[in-house]
Amino acid sequence: MAAVRETVSKRVAQARRELPGHYAHLFDGRPEVDISTTELRPDQAVQLATAYGYRHQRTRGSKSLRYRVFVPDHDAGAQREAVPPGTPFEVAARHPAFHDRSARAARNHAEMIERERSLVKLVPAMAVVPFVAIWLVVQLVLTGKPVLLVPIVFFVLLEVALILMVRAGRRKQRVLEVQAEWLMRRYPPDGFPDGSLPGV
Numbered sequence: 001m002a003a004v005r006e007t008v009s010k011r012v013a014q015a016r017r018e019l020p021g022h023y024a025h026l027f028d029g030r031p032e033v034d035i036s037t038t039e040l041r042p043d044q045a046v047q048l049a050t051a052y053g054y055r056h057q058r059t060r061g062s063k064s065l066r067y068r069v070f071v072p073d074h075d076a077g078a079q080r081e082a083v084p085p086g087t088p089f090e091v092a093a094r095h096p097a098f099h100d101r102s103a104r105a106a107r108n109h110a111e112m113i114e115r116e117r118s119l120v121k122l123v124p125a126m127a128v129v130p131f132v133a134i135w136l137v138v139q140l141v142l143t144g145k146p147v148l149l150v151p152i153v154f155f156v157l158l159e160v161a162l163i164l165m166v167r168a169g170r171r172k173q174r175v176l177e178v179q180a181e182w183l184m185r186r187y188p189p190d191g192f193p194d195g196s197l198p199g200v
Contacts, residue, residue, distance in 0.1 A: 020048040020098075021089035027052035027070075029085040034067040045070070046112060050105040051095035053082025056112040068112070078104060081192050096193055103183035103191020110176035117169050122162060129159045 020040060026033045033054060035045050045068055049055060055073040059066050073079070081104060083092045097105035133155040140148040183191035 017093070018089075020044045021093070023048060024052070024087075024089040024092060027054055027085060029072070031071060032057075033070045035070070036061075037066045037068065042068075042112065043109060046109040047095075047097045047105055050078075050081075050097040050102060050108050051083055051092050052085065052087070053079050055108050056115065059112075059116050077190050077192075081190070081197070083197065095197070100179065101183065101187075101193055103180040103187070106176045106180035106183065106191075110173045110180070113169055113173045113176070117166070122166060126159065126162050126166075129155050129162070133159070 023035055023040065026035070027049065033049070035048075037059075039045075040048070046056065049070040050073075053073055054070040055078070057069050057071045059068050061067045073082075081096075081102065083095060096102040100106075133152055136148055136152045136155065139145075140152065180191060187193045
């Protein structure tokens with residue numbers, strides 16, 4: 001049974017590694033590439049885009065289905081580090097961006113997190129929720145209706161979830177920024193190991 005679980009785990013991990021390859025053909029030099037949040041994880045989307053010389057520009061759509069929009073990165077360093085359009089994913093998968101060895105990929109991911117944080121919407125919500133919870137507590141005291149405990153608990157948990165979400169985003173962003181700084185020191189001047197591009 002343990003052997004079966006290990007085999008399944010390896011296959012799942014391999015499928016996860018190969019998943020970006022299904023979208024590599026989109027990075028063929030077109031001015032915009034849209035990848036939905038349900039298709040690739042954030043790190044996979046950024047790694048793929050960076051490897052092909054793209055960067056995150058914006059995220060559009062509703063909360064249930066959002067699209068990350070990537071555009072060509074015209075920075076000379078980005079183009080130097082990128083594989084040419086049309087490079088098979090089997091080759092591009094050896095790009096340092098997929099192996100946490102590209103400062104540019106780490107910075108691109110950190111910038112995407114910052115753009116998607118949407119503090120304009122979160123901060124007002126985080127400010128309003130406690131007042132609603134307090135008002136409900138007052139109503140509970142005045143009316144003595146225990147049914148009010150349900151929305152009180154809901155709004156308290158919502159506030160905690162919002163705070164944790166913002167903190168997790170900031171923490172992840174800071175980790176990526178530190179990673180980029182470390183790579184810049186290890187592989188000066190661009191944080192990209194020389195001679196590491198796949199043979200294309």
